[in-house]
Amino acid sequence: xxxxxxxxTLRILAFGLVxxxxxxxxxxxxxxxxxxxxxxxxxxxxxxxxxxxxRLDLVFLVSGLALGLLMRRRADGVSDRALWRQRSARLLLPxxxxxxxxxxxxxxxxxxxxxxxxxxxxxxxxxxxxxGPWPAQAFDGAHIGxxxxxxxxxxxxxxxxxxxxxxxxxLAPLGPRFQALRGAGLMLVPLVPLMLWSLLLRPHFPPxxxxxxxxxxxxxxxxVFVCGWWVGTDAALWRELVRLRxxxxxxxxxxxGTHWGLRQGLATPMPWARLAxxxxxxxxxxxxxxFAHRHLNRPWPWLGWARESVYPWYVLHQTLIVAxxxxxxxxxxxxxxxxxxxxxxxxxxxxxxxDGLIRRVGWLRACFGLAPRPPLxxxxxxxxxxxxx
Numbered sequence: 130x131x132x133x134x135x136x137x138t139l140r141i142l143a144f145g146l147v148x149x150x151x152x153x154x155x156x157x158x159x160x161x162x163x164x165x166x167x168x169x170x171x172x173x174x175x176x177x178x179x180x181x182x183x184r185l186d187l188v189f190l191v192s193g194l195a196l197g198l199l200m201r202r203r204a205d206g207v208s209d210r211a212l213w214r215q216r217s218a219r220l221l222l223p224x225x226x227x228x229x230x231x232x233x234x235x236x237x238x239x240x241x242x243x244x245x246x247x248x249x250x251x252x253x254x255x256x257x258x259x260x261g262p263w264p265a266q267a268f269d270g271a272h273i274g275x276x277x278x279x280x281x282x283x284x285x286x287x288x289x290x291x292x293x294x295x296x297x298x299x300l301a302p303l304g305p306r307f308q309a310l311r312g313a314g315l316m317l318v319p320l321v322p323l324m325l326w327s328l329l330l331r332p333h334f335p336p337x338x339x340x341x342x343x344x345x346x347x348x349x350x351x352x353v354f355v356c357g358w359w360v361g362t363d364a365a366l367w368r369e370l371v372r373l374r375x376x377x378x379x380x381x382x383x384x385x386g387t388h389w390g391l392r393q394g395l396a397t398p399m400p401w402a403r404l405a406x407x408x409x410x411x412x413x414x415x416x417x418x419x420f421a422h423r424h425l426n427r428p429w430p431w432l433g434w435a436r437e438s439v440y441p442w443y444v445l446h447q448t449l450i451v452a453x454x455x456x457x458x459x460x461x462x463x464x465x466x467x468x469x470x471x472x473x474x475x476x477x478x479x480x481x482x483x484d485g486l487i488r489r490v491g492w493l494r495a496c497f498g499l500a501p502r503p504p505l506x507x508x509x510x511x512x513x514x515x516x517x518x
Contacts, residue, residue, distance in 0.1 A: 133362065135426035136194060139417070141435045143188045148446045150184060151279065152472055153177050155454055163239040163269065163278065164451050168464035179385055182406050183413035189350045190414055192286055193357025196293070201362070209294045216290050219498045224283040226496040227444050232278050233257050235451045236268040243267065279447040281338040285347070288340075289354045300355060307359040308366045315369060316377065316415065322352050323407045328400060353414070360418075367422050374419025377412045384408035441483045441497040449478040 154162040157177050158169040200212065237253045240246040245267035246253055260274030270276025277284070293300065310318055326348040334344035360366060388405035429435075453474035457467055487493045491501060 133198065133426065134428050134432060135421045136191065136198065137432055137436050138425040138429065139187075139421040140191045140195065141432075141439050142421075143184070143191055144439050144443050146180065146184050147188065147279075147443065148450075148475070150177065150180055151447050152450055152468065152475070153180075155450065155471070156468055163235050163447075164242055164454050166454060166458065166467060168467055170464070175389065179409070182385070182409040183381075183411075183417075185350070186353045186410045187414050187417055188282070189286070189289070190353040190357035190360075190418075193289075193293070193354035194360055195357075196290060197358040197361050209297070213291060213294050217287060218495075220283045220287040220290070222496060223440070223444055223498040224277065224280055224287075227280045227283075228275060228277050229258075231444055231448050232276060232280060234448050235278050236270070236276055238451050238455050239268040240271075280444065281340070282443075284340055285350060286354075288347075289351050292351070293355065293358060300358075304359040304361070307356065308361070308363040310366075311369055312373070315366075315373065316380070316412065319352075319356055320408060320411045323349060323411060324404050326352070327403045327407055331403065367418075370415060370419040371423045372419070374416050374423065377416035377419065381409050381412035381416055384412060437488065437499060438483050440499065441487045442479045444497055445479050445482055446475055449475040453478070 153173055154160060154177075155164060155166050156169055157173040158171040160174070160177075196216075233254055234250065236257065237246070237250050240253070240263070241248065243266065245264045257275065261271065263271040263274065265272055268276060269278060307319075326345055330345040330348055334342060334346075336346050337343050338346070384405050388402050388409060391399075391402040391405060450471060453471040454467075457470050457474070460467075462470060487497050488499065488502075494501065
């Protein structure tokens with residue numbers, strides 16, 4: 130089966146949007162985050178909201194799609210149990226390493242900015258590895274003692290992978306029905322469960338990313354994860370996604386305008402605004418898939434490097450954003466220079482750590498979810514006594 134370069138590229142761009150979004154979280158006004166700049170802007174709320182409606186749905190859909198492709202490519206005789214062990218190692222080891230090594234600085238910077246701890250990362254880290262205790266508002270997850278912050282995606286993906294592998298015999302027969310959707314069916318049928326989850330679950334399970342009490346987001350993310358698994362490589366379905374791309378984009382824009390208008394009226398029932406947001410989510414994903422297949426299915430020169438680098442960059446990026454902001458904030462840079470500087474330092478840090486260290490060291494590759502390096506091929510040596518003149 131030929132490699133789908135559009136899916137590889139889409140995965141890279143999806144995680145790139147996660148990095149851009151987290152940079153924006155430091156500058157959007159009135160939205161709490163681990164560390165906030167002095168240059169927050171209220172106008173950022175609406176572009177951030179527009180991105181937030183579909184960025185994680187896209188990430189989970191692409192993850193389900195990637196799992197489906199992996200299951201199709203695996204060698205005969207590789208059991209679901211063996212695949213589960215492989216995926217567990219690739220997801221849970223980076224989670225454990227990230228929580229122990231990468232994430233703690235974010236908690237320290239947040240607690241220091243809030244006045245809950247004094248300066249000194251070493252003293253904080255010693256207390257952190259012992260699980261606290263901390264003041265309740267010291268940092269996100271302080272009530273537990275440790276945090277995974279942006280790495281919450283990894284345990285969620287591990288759970289969805291595990292459930293899908295257990296239930297795939299029951300879910301597989303629905304795949305051809307999903308792939309047979311066309312036109313209005315493809316635009317509306319997957320939207321029905323997303324709206325149902327919003328009506329039935331969201332009032333009782335607001336978003337937390339704490340794994341245990343996140344019932345609404347689990348339902349949403351698992352739904353789009355399974356949809357991605359069903360999408361597969363069905364050529365007819367991908368042609369339909371390409372055909373619908375402009376229509377889906379226009380409808381997503383219309384739904385976002387509807388959401389914005391509904392939120393302006395204080396007397397408007399909020400469930401309708403939430404349902405409009407669900408429409409933005411699915412229609413934007415359809416548009417992105419269609420445009421990606423139409424324009425990105427080619428072997429870009431940088432694709433091999435980016436395909437291997439995206440996982441370490443994901444693990445590193447938010448801590449580097451927080452560290453860059455903590456370092457640049459005292460310099461009093463302006464509202465344009467500071468975010469550009471933070472972005473530049475975060476990108477440079479990801480590149481330096483990834484290319485200069487992580488990809489070169491075997492045990493670090495495993496800690497960041499990378500496969501072992503292939504052995505170097507040595508040129509064959511001439512047999513002794515058989516050289517030619």
